[in-house]
Amino acid sequence: LTTTITCSQLSPALGDLEHNLTMTVAAIKDAVEHGSQVVVLPELVTSGYSFATAAEARAAGMTRNDSIFDDWIAAAAGAAVVIGGFAEVDEAGTMFNSAVLLDPAGGRTFYRKTHLWDREKSVFAPGNELPPVVPTQFGAIGLLICYDMEFPELTRHLALAGADLLAVPANWPLLEIPPIGEHPAEVVIAMSTARVNHVAVACCDRSGEERGQRWTQASTIVAADGWIASQSNGQTLISAELDLEASQTKSISQRNDLFADRRTDLYRLEDAAEHD
Amino acid sequence: LTTTITCSQLSPALGDLEHNLTMTVAAIKDAVEHGSQVVVLPELVTSGYSFATAAEARAAGMTRNDSIFDDWIAAAAGAAVVIGGFAEVDEAGTMFNSAVLLDPAGGRTFYRKTHLWDREKSVFAPGNELPPVVPTQFGAIGLLICYDMEFPELTRHLALAGADLLAVPANWPLLEIPPIGEHPAEVVIAMSTARVNHVAVACCDRSGEERGQRWTQASTIVAADGWIASQSNGQTLISAELDLEASQTKSISQRNDLFADRRTDLYRLEDAAEHD
Numbered sequence: 001l002t003t004t005i006t007c008s009q010l011s012p013a014l015g016d017l018e019h020n021l022t023m024t025v026a027a028i029k030d031a032v033e034h035g036s037q038v039v040v041l042p043e044l045v046t047s048g049y050s051f052a053t054a055a056e057a058r059a060a061g062m063t064r065n066d067s068i069f070d071d072w073i074a075a076a077a078g079a080a081v082v083i084g085g086f087a088e089v090d091e092a093g094t095m096f097n098s099a100v101l102l103d104p105a106g107g108r109t110f111y112r113k114t115h116l117w118d119r120e121k122s123v124f125a126p127g128n129e130l131p132p133v134v135p136t137q138f139g140a141i142g143l144l145i146c147y148d149m150e151f152p153e154l155t156r157h158l159a160l161a162g163a164d165l166l167a168v169p170a171n172w173p174l175l176e177i178p179p180i181g182e183h184p185a186e187v188v189i190a191m192s193t194a195r196v197n198h199v200a201v202a203c204c205d206r207s208g209e210e211r212g213q214r215w216t217q218a219s220t221i222v223a224a225d226g227w228i229a230s231q232s233n234g235q236t237l238i239s240a241e242l243d244l245e246a247s248q249t250k251s252i253s254q255r256n257d258l259f260a261d262r263r264t265d266l267y268r269l270e271d272a273a274e275h276d
Numbered sequence: 277l278t279t280t281i282t283c284s285q286l287s288p289a290l291g292d293l294e295h296n297l298t299m300t301v302a303a304i305k306d307a308v309e310h311g312s313q314v315v316v317l318p319e320l321v322t323s324g325y326s327f328a329t330a331a332e333a334r335a336a337g338m339t340r341n342d343s344i345f346d347d348w349i350a351a352a353a354g355a356a357v358v359i360g361g362f363a364e365v366d367e368a369g370t371m372f373n374s375a376v377l378l379d380p381a382g383g384r385t386f387y388r389k390t391h392l393w394d395r396e397k398s399v400f401a402p403g404n405e406l407p408p409v410v411p412t413q414f415g416a417i418g419l420l421i422c423y424d425m426e427f428p429e430l431t432r433h434l435a436l437a438g439a440d441l442l443a444v445p446a447n448w449p450l451l452e453i454p455p456i457g458e459h460p461a462e463v464v465i466a467m468s469t470a471r472v473n474h475v476a477v478a479c480c481d482r483s484g485e486e487r488g489q490r491w492t493q494a495s496t497i498v499a500a501d502g503w504i505a506s507q508s509n510g511q512t513l514i515s516a517e518l519d520l521e522a523s524q525t526k527s528i529s530q531r532n533d534l535f536a537d538r539r540t541d542l543y544r545l546e547d548a549a550e551h552d
Contacts, residue, residue, distance in 0.1 A: 258426075
């Protein structure tokens with residue numbers, strides 16, 4: 001049994017909610033027509049990324065009750081789980097860099113990014129809850145947003161909590177050109193995360209240019225064995241058929257299990273806990 | 277200021293202590309003549325790897341007082357730190373898959389592998405102490421052995437404890453051929469470990485064949501930025517000049533610090549601690 005996973009490496013227009021609504025609905029329909037059962041959209045795909053201030057972001061903010069999520073569910077036509085990022089505004093007007101998982105069965109699960117990147121710290125408040133693992137008919141899906149994935153504490157937590165797939169809406173800013181023959185660093189981290197946790201990882205980057213910022217445009221779907229199943233070389237839609245049940249075994253040799261081999265008797269609680 | 281780091285991807289002969297002594301002393305001398313200041317030798321380089329039983333390993337076992345370490349120190353001629361693996365036997369006859377770090381200033385630090393791979397579980401007892409971080413004139417060096425590196429709890433611990441370099445004696449069994457264009461999975465993990473902790477990593481694999489087992493032969497030195505500084509394509513000696521002080525800053529953008537950004541207020545102690 002395989003699940004078809006798609007990343008739609010879209011190019012949202014900064015602050016143009018209407019454009020981004022039309023674009024995302026079309027992308028979800030397109031993915032579902034291609035047989036996709038899990039559709040991952042970029043970080044902040046409803047709003048764009050490069051806000052200078054919280055006030056500017058707030059003008060593109062949405063609540064958890066925004067009708068765009070109804071439109072995404074309708075576009076998925078009961079066939080696919082949809083995960084995507086949006087600029088969330090809460091009752092108090094506080095902005096969060098958030099993601100939603102929409103289940104065709106009706107559930108809506110939200111997550112607020114806990115590890116903010118660079119200028120995001122001037123725009124968004126960090127989330128104060130660990131990311132969820134959401135059971136779906138296709139498997140258990142853990143949510144992360146972009147820079148979150150670079151914290152092994154968080155990826156390990158999701159894997160231990162039973163995630164079969166980590167869905168990672170991202171905007172990977174183009175900050176360095178990798179050495180010749182190498183993947184972007186974010187892809188290396190995604191591959192290693194998959195490998196050491198035996199969990200699938202789907203990272204959806206974005207494209208386009210915003211206020212001079214370009215993007216890595218390297219959306220990547222990694223199988224639980226750590227090898228790349230599909231990767232964007234500039235194209236918008238990438239897909240892979242993965243056996244997500246494979247993530248449930250952590251056995252990697254006759255005598256090794258990635259979770260059972262953990263030396264939880266030795267790991268220092270101080271490494272995880274707040275330092276004084 | 278840079279430090280010259282060498283990995284000597286040797287081929288020990290199973291159970292032939294004399295051969296392996298001569299070989300390792302020559303390799304250390306060769307590395308020091310090439311200007312090396314940190315010499316990393318493979319896992320179990322004094323003994324070979326493919327023991328069928330603890331009794332067989334015991335015949336190649338050494339205590340922490342073995343004279344081979346004096347020979348290694350003499351070969352380093354006061355110029356280099358030497359790290360290498362050996363089959364350790366304790367007073368009770370228990371076998372450990374161990375590593376030693378020999379400092380030219382005189383210190384000797386030992387570590388017993390805590391995460392055993394496959395048949396090692398039939399031969400060795402696991403160590404019951406976390407790996408050390410050893411201050412040396414070239415920087416703080418953390419020790420790991422092979423499969424240990426695949427546990428982010430352990431690599432994070434060493435980085436948080438101040439390691440500038442992770443020295444990783446390894447025997448990477450050749451179990452799969454990576455997809456075309458990809459590094460072996462162990463190298464991907466080493467690159468990601470370096471990147472998310474901003475710490476240098478030097479993995480010394482072995483060569484040769486033992487009882488039908490071949491090796492990946494992909495010794496790799498990774499800089500703190502996560503990119504490969506030197507990698508074996510079959511040759512025995514690889515070297516890289518690294519600025520190990522670079523590992524001391526965890527700043528990766530104007531507003532991001534890999535350690536300060538950790539959400540230790542959220543990470544679950546249960547993820548690190550013993551489960552019932």
